[in-house]
Amino acid sequence: MSKLFKPKIVSANDLFAGDVVYMNPGFGWTRKLAEAAIAHNEEAAADLLAKAMPQQEKVVGPYLADVALDDDGRPFPTHFREKFRTRGPSNRTDLGKQSVNPERREPLAASGGI
Amino acid sequence: MYRYDEFDAAYVKDRVNTFRGQVNRRIDGSLTEDEFKPLRLMNGLYLQLHAYMLRVAIPYGTLSSRQMRALAMIASKWDKGYGHLTTRQNIQYNWPALKDVPDILDALADVEMHAIQTSGNCIRNVTADHFAGAAADEIEDPRPTAEIIRQWSTEHPEFLYLPRKFKIAVTGSPNDRAVTKAHDIGLRMVRNDTGEAGYEVIVGGGLGRSPFVGKVVRDFLPKSDLLPYLEAILRVYNLHGRRDNKYKARIKILVHETGIEDLRAMVEREFEQLDGPSVALAEEEVARIEAYFAPPVFAKLPQHSSALEQAKKADAEFAAWVETNTDAHKQSGYTIVTVSAKAIGEAPGDLTTAQMDVLADIAEQYGHDELRISHEQNVILPHVRLDDLRIVHAALADAGLATANANLISDIIACPGLDYCALATARSIPVAQDIQQRFADPVRAKAIGEFKIKISGCINACGHHHVGHVGILGLEKAGIENYQITLGGDHTETTAIGDRAGPGFAFEQVGPAIERLVDAYISLRANDNERFLDTYRRLGLEPFKTALYDNERTAA
Numbered sequence: 001m002s003k004l005f006k007p008k009i010v011s012a013n014d015l016f017a018g019d020v021v022y023m024n025p026g027f028g029w030t031r032k033l034a035e036a037a038i039a040h041n042e043e044a045a046a047d048l049l050a051k052a053m054p055q056q057e058k059v060v061g062p063y064l065a066d067v068a069l070d071d072d073g074r075p076f077p078t079h080f081r082e083k084f085r086t087r088g089p090s091n092r093t094d095l096g097k098q099s100v101n102p103e104r105r106e107p108l109a110a111s112g113g114i
Numbered sequence: 115m116y117r118y119d120e121f122d123a124a125y126v127k128d129r130v131n132t133f134r135g136q137v138n139r140r141i142d143g144s145l146t147e148d149e150f151k152p153l154r155l156m157n158g159l160y161l162q163l164h165a166y167m168l169r170v171a172i173p174y175g176t177l178s179s180r181q182m183r184a185l186a187m188i189a190s191k192w193d194k195g196y197g198h199l200t201t202r203q204n205i206q207y208n209w210p211a212l213k214d215v216p217d218i219l220d221a222l223a224d225v226e227m228h229a230i231q232t233s234g235n236c237i238r239n240v241t242a243d244h245f246a247g248a249a250a251d252e253i254e255d256p257r258p259t260a261e262i263i264r265q266w267s268t269e270h271p272e273f274l275y276l277p278r279k280f281k282i283a284v285t286g287s288p289n290d291r292a293v294t295k296a297h298d299i300g301l302r303m304v305r306n307d308t309g310e311a312g313y314e315v316i317v318g319g320g321l322g323r324s325p326f327v328g329k330v331v332r333d334f335l336p337k338s339d340l341l342p343y344l345e346a347i348l349r350v351y352n353l354h355g356r357r358d359n360k361y362k363a364r365i366k367i368l369v370h371e372t373g374i375e376d377l378r379a380m381v382e383r384e385f386e387q388l389d390g391p392s393v394a395l396a397e398e399e400v401a402r403i404e405a406y407f408a409p410p411v412f413a414k415l416p417q418h419s420s421a422l423e424q425a426k427k428a429d430a431e432f433a434a435w436v437e438t439n440t441d442a443h444k445q446s447g448y449t450i451v452t453v454s455a456k457a458i459g460e461a462p463g464d465l466t467t468a469q470m471d472v473l474a475d476i477a478e479q480y481g482h483d484e485l486r487i488s489h490e491q492n493v494i495l496p497h498v499r500l501d502d503l504r505i506v507h508a509a510l511a512d513a514g515l516a517t518a519n520a521n522l523i524s525d526i527i528a529c530p531g532l533d534y535c536a537l538a539t540a541r542s543i544p545v546a547q548d549i550q551q552r553f554a555d556p557v558r559a560k561a562i563g564e565f566k567i568k569i570s571g572c573i574n575a576c577g578h579h580h581v582g583h584v585g586i587l588g589l590e591k592a593g594i595e596n597y598q599i600t601l602g603g604d605h606t607e608t609t610a611i612g613d614r615a616g617p618g619f620a621f622e623q624v625g626p627a628i629e630r631l632v633d634a635y636i637s638l639r640a641n642d643n644e645r646f647l648d649t650y651r652r653l654g655l656e657p658f659k660t661a662l663y664d665n666e667r668t669a670a
Binding site for chain 1: 547
């Protein structure tokens with residue numbers, strides 16, 4: 001029985017701010033999971049990670065994380081750890097990504113470090 | 115309080131400058147993360163789930179008002195307006211930017227503080243009884259000992275790359291408030307037959323994945339032999355401690371695998387062979403350090419304060435706080451105040467900038483300028499006049515710091531857990547908050563009595579769950595958070611590792627389970643003064659297991 005492949009994204013922490021970032025389809029970095037590049041098979045996942053690993057001047061500790069896709073094909077985390085990483089401390093909703101209005105799409109250049 | 119001499123000050127500033135250069139080289143790409151990581155860890159800088167985290171040492175938990183204000187300023191200027199007190203008398207900042215960390219360390223150095231050796235496989239921040247120098251039950255102030263160890267262990271060339279991290283705690287009182295039996299080395303001040311003060315030396319305690327209660331390696335160590343004997347233990351550990359397996363590398367495993375008798379023989383042999391006089395501190399140097407910890411000049415006051423008694427009569431809430439949050443002071447007319455950093459619904463151990471400033475003001479005006487951080491994540495005002503308690507309480511209340519819950523069920527130790535920590539497997543803080551809310555009624559909490567809940571968000575046990583009367587350990591099970599409960603742990607001189615009650619609970623089931631446990635305890639206790647721990651020791655696990663599990667099935 002072949003193992004079913006789960007879609008994957010590459011996540012890391014920003015070198016400067018330390019916050020959570022995701023690799024985007026242009027092999028740059030975004031702070032929004034919705035903008036992450038999605039690997040639909042093993043080969044694409046390995047390729048994404050290979051593109052991330054040398055970018056040490058921007059990020060720390062890139063790794064592959066499982067995601068599921070909603071009806072519009074946008075990724076969302078399947079593991080609770082990754083869910084918390086998209087938000088911030090659950091006891092302080094005024095801090096971290098969750099504190100920023102999700103509708104406000106900041107230009108990446110202005111969001112620091114990337 | 116200890117004050118840096120010229121050497122200390124120059125050394126700490128030098129370290130900041132070195133680290134500043136390392137940060138700059140990381141930012142300009144000259145250093146890879148693999149190269150930089152050990153350097154930042156040596157300076158207390160971790161990378162956590164959502165941001166960097168800087169762990170600042172508060173040696174033996176002692177702070178002046180000036181230092182507390184500096185901690186507040188750092189939280190306000192470079193972080194997000196708060197800091198987190200840890201179970202090892204450190205304070206952690208959860209949101210610093212990498213480029214700002216050298217400036218933070220500079221600001222710390224200005225007030226004689228640093229983050230050196232708050233990470234890495236070295237001797238970590240030396241902790242001590244938070245009532246040191248004030249407690250009525252104390253043989254001697256343990257802080258000179260802790261300071262001597264701090265100086266000896268800071269950048270000790272032989273012990274910077276140990277098999278694993280190494281934690282030392284010191285208590286000067288027979289009532290152990292420093293958890294000495296759960297440390298790599300614990301020192302308990304004792305007197306020998308001739309009345310001379312020395313140390314009982316305990317080795318190989320620890321929590322984490324494999325919890326062990328420390329064992330006595332030396333019944334009585336003369337104070338003058340302190341450093342040579344510690345050096346002997348560390349040498350034996352450095353040579354024989356396992357380096358093949360991270361999970362078996364702590365000295366507790368060496369003690370367990372070697373046996374305390376053989377280990378003692380190895381230590382004593384090393385102690386005999388090493389050049390003791392070259393390691394021991396000269397008497398005059400010991401005296402110099404001890405002088406820094408001379409007690410403040412206390413006023414001559416009667417044991418009884420009529421101002422206090424009148425205030426208690428007039429204000430029941432104040433009276434309740436005095437009863438729970440003050441302890442016996444060695445000086446007549448004074449008391450020790452425990453300031454709860456466990457307001458109902460707040461993260462245990464979090465202090466805002468404003469709260470830190472208020473604590474500094476109170477300590478300055480009413481507390482001989484001294485503050486302590488306890489391993490239980492509270493703040494101590496060690497020297498307060500009974501006559502001033504009313505005004506101190508009012509000032510604390512205005513700052514949300516007057517929760518009357520010291521040692522009660524809502525005085526919970528909780529590690530940062532998965533809300534912050536990259537190692538965590540589950541959240542701790544919201545579990546603590548839920549339990550606090552359930553037992554928010556002070557009358558009920560008081561009726562329950564001393565009840566120590568300790569929560570860790572992973573097996574590493576920063577939340578000391580093994581030694582909680584009730585321990586809660588957050589793990590991951592089948593993709594969700596799952597919490598194991600242990601019962602009967604004890605963090606005092608009668609240290610005990612709690613017994614695992616049974617299968618774990620889902621996140622939202624923990625609070626109800628604790629409620630059932632408490633109800634069972636109330637119905638089973640011999641009298642109102644029998645603590646949960648005593649009832650547990652008398653009756654064993656079974657009735658509490660029934661309360662935790664059988665009732666759950668009935669309710670479902």
